[in-house]
Amino acid sequence: MNWKLVVRGVVGVLGVVSSSFVMAETGVSDSTILVGQSVPLSGPSQELGSEMKLGIQLYFDQVNSQGGINGRKLELKVLDDGYEPERTAANTRQLIGKEGVFSLLGFVGTPTSVAALQVSNPAKVPFVGAFTGADALRAPFNRYVFNIRASYAEECERIVEQFTSLNVKRIAVFFQNDGFGKAVLSGVERAMEKRGLQVINSTAIERNSLNVAPAAKAIAAVRPDMVIMAVPYKPSAAFINAIRGEGAAPQFYTVSFVGPQALAKELGPNGAGVGISQVMPFPWSINAPIVREYQKLLQGKAEPSYVSLEGFIAAKVFVEGVKRAGKDLTREKLIGAMEGMHSYDTGGYAVSFGPNDHNGSKFVELTVLRRDGKIMR
DSSP states (O other): OOHHHHHHHHHHHHHHHHHHHHHSOTTBOSSEEEEEEEEOSSSTTHHHHHHHHHHHHHHHHHHHHTTOBTTBEEEEEEEEOTTOHHHHHHHHHIIIIISOOSEEEOOBOHHHHHHHHHHHHHHTOOEEOOBOOOGGGTSSOOTTEEBOSOOHHHHHHHHHHHHHTTTOOOEEEEEESSHHHHHHHHHHHHHHHTTTOOOSEEEEEOTTOOOOHHHHHHHHHTOOSEEEEESOHHHHHHHHHHHHHTTOOOEEEEOGGGOHHHHHHHHGGGGTTOEEEESSOOTTOSSOHHHHHHHHHHTTTOOOOHHHHHHHHHHHHHHHHHHHHOSSOOHHHHHHHHHTOOSEESSSOEEOOBTTBOBOOOOOEEEEEOTTSOEEO
């Protein structure tokens, strides 16, 4: 036996195995793709986290039932952050380090997402489909961040454009004292300045607080025609009830982050007339193919909602990127594949990315709550 040839053969095999091991991407095996998510599953914003998780898992389950992607099943590892940035940062470190996820998907909130990016950016981990419209995820350009929804600035522009055209000019802002609230306040101020107007009062509340009485008194005192709110559903509802208790009756409008169904539930009949800007298709529409697909898979599990639909669409866009990246999946190939998604139609909701533009959509429409809690376009 020629032992030299045997040794060379063994070394060659080991070299191939070693090379394959080195080339394998974190979070990707022959059978799975591990994806990480940190969302509030407890605290005042827990319904937002639960709904985003539901929508993503709904689509992942559908893909897995059809064999996955190139034989790999999608696994979603979810951690609770209570909508607290410090916990989100710790969760992100755990997801990237201990859990070894391939990508991050569907985080909820501005301050939480900003905290996550401080961990994920240095690790060069893709951060896809966060439930926030803040400029902090859009400017300056970040090649690891892909936004699937319109920005808060675009929502604010649409609201201010609509109501100033109806001669509503005395506008106040009730906002959360963090990145989310300040992003909306800035968006309203820019939209007002564009029309030669100014916000007549802006009063803040701390994150995860329901102490709305001081803000209600301060804003009621200036007698606004409209109050634009930038807080989650629980403080929004508490504020609306409190300011009405002060004898003021402005038009109330809030941005998509509020969680429309959760707000309707909190307000009950008192929600009649409260407006909400939306950045996703109408979840009860039978016209959009993406909504029909979502409704079919959701049936018997939960009621349709804007938030779970957003999670569903975020998951679908992510999966399309993974498919386009090919069998030898890496984070860099995912980024390149998503940057090549020009006018990708999910089924009535299109997203477009490019090498220097990771903001997928500008879609915004205005809705209003009815007395029965239903949402009207």
